[in-house]
Amino acid sequence: MPVQVKTMQERKITTTEQSEQTRVDAVTPKAQVSFEFFPPITGAMEKTLWDSIERLSVLRPRFVSVTYGADGSTRERTHAVVARILSETDLTAAPHLTCIGASRGEIDDIARRYWDMGVRHLVAIRGDLPKDVEKYRPHPDGYAYGSDLVAGLKKVADFDISVAAYPEVHPEAPNPLSDLDNLKRKLDAGASRAITQFFFDVELYLRFRDLCATAGIDSNIVPGILPITRFPQLTRFAKQCGASVPDWLTRRFDGLEDDAETRQLIAASVAIEQVRLLEKQGIEEFHFYTLNRAELTFAICHALGVRPQQAAA
Ligand SMILES: Cc1cc2nc3c(=O)[nH]c(=O)nc-3n(C[C@H](O)[C@H](O)[C@H](O)COP(=O)(O)OP(=O)(O)OC[C@H]3O[C@@H](n4cnc5c(N)ncnc54)[C@H](O)[C@@H]3O)c2cc1C
Numbered sequence: 479m480p481v482q483v484k485t486m487q488e489r490k491i492t493t494t495e496q497s498e499q500t501r502v503d504a505v506t507p508k509a510q511v512s513f514e515f516f517p518p519i520t521g522a523m524e525k526t527l528w529d530s531i532e533r534l535s536v537l538r539p540r541f542v543s544v545t546y547g548a549d550g551s552t553r554e555r556t557h558a559v560v561a562r563i564l565s566e567t568d569l570t571a572a573p574h575l576t577c578i579g580a581s582r583g584e585i586d587d588i589a590r591r592y593w594d595m596g597v598r599h600l601v602a603i604r605g606d607l608p609k610d611v612e613k614y615r616p617h618p619d620g621y622a623y624g625s626d627l628v629a630g631l632k633k634v635a636d637f638d639i640s641v642a643a644y645p646e647v648h649p650e651a652p653n654p655l656s657d658l659d660n661l662k663r664k665l666d667a668g669a670s671r672a673i674t675q676f677f678f679d680v681e682l683y684l685r686f687r688d689l690c691a692t693a694g695i696d697s698n699i700v701p702g703i704l705p706i707t708r709f710p711q712l713t714r715f716a717k718q719c720g721a722s723v724p725d726w727l728t729r730r731f732d733g734l735e736d737d738a739e740t741r742q743l744i745a746a747s748v749a750i751e752q753v754r755l756l757e758k759q760g761i762e763e764f765h766f767y768t769l770n771r772a773e774l775t776f777a778i779c780h781a782l783g784v785r786p787q788q789a790a791a
Pocket residue numbers: 544545546547548549574575576601602603604605606607622623624625641642643648649650651652656657660664673674675676702719
């Protein structure tokens with residue numbers, strides 16, 4: 479192999495990068511993490527979910543959230559997963575609760591039931607539109623939007639509430655400013671933090687964080703990190719929720735359709751790069767859309783310095 483002679487300039491860059499790397503790795507991790515799961519449908523999915531919860535629980539997440547299907551379609555299954563988390567683990571369970579397609583009375587009853595079983599944290603969300611519905615119409619007796627839901631839940635009990643935020647603007651919002659106003663309304667109604675829709679360009683998140691600060695939002699805007707398990711599924715999700723998939727990301731997965739092993743390595747490197755960049759910008763809290771799989775999330779947390787023994791200490 480030919481010996482490559484480096485210029486002084488190149489050497490300097492390498493040394494600076496290395497010392498930066500050493501500095502970052504030496505720092506005691508400050509990162510706090512939370513994980514999202516969805517209620518399983520089949521027995522096999524159930525096993526994967528519980529294996530993943532077990533594997534990730536040693537990282538001592540701040541909370542683990544469990545999604546709720548559009549118009550309450552997973553109500554019982556969400557409830558069952560939350561009940562089992564409460565009875566079999568020492569994790570803080572945070573059920574998602576959506577208001578689409580339900581009356582205020584029904585939502586309040588569910589919230590009361592959660593409070594009685596020991597739930598103190600909710601993720602309050604309007605909910606996705608059902609497949610056959612094009613335009614959102616609130617339930618005649620329901621909470622119309624996320625902000626109404628937060629205000630209603632706060633009247634039921636003093637829950638710690640997380641809400642959703644959109645660095646690339648919610649697809650139904652008439653314009654970015656009104657979407658920002660909406661986020662502020664949800665926080666002013668009593669939510670403690672916002673969790674963002676997933677994104678891949680860190681710049682998008684940072685710009686959004688600046689906009690939030692300008693709008694007088696001082697609550698934590700926790701970045702939602704989606705480790706990519708399957709690229710075609712990701713592009714489908716992204717289209718539905720108005721998140722962009724940058725060209726550089728498509729190129730990284732290009733040609734790996736039949737190579738799961740390399741895909742997994744690329745997915746880990748993409749997300750690790752993302753969280754490290756965010757960390758350098760002062761972000762200390764991360765929410766992971768695990769899709770009920772532990773491997774990638776565990777690896778990314780490891781890179782953030784979130785490890786079992788440190789967490790226990
Ligand atoms: C962290 C996170 C978790 C999620 N979990 C789930 C889940 O478990 N189940 C599920 O079905 N979906 C979930 N979703 C998806 C979510 O349901 C959709 O993004 C939904 O379309 C919006 O929910 P929201 O709470 O942000 O809505 P809202 O805050 O109510 O906003 C919805 C839209 O209405 C606009 N709006 C708000 N108030 C008004 C008003 N007064 N007048 C006119 N327009 C208004 C907003 O600008 C926005 O465009 C989640 C999303 C995120 C980011």
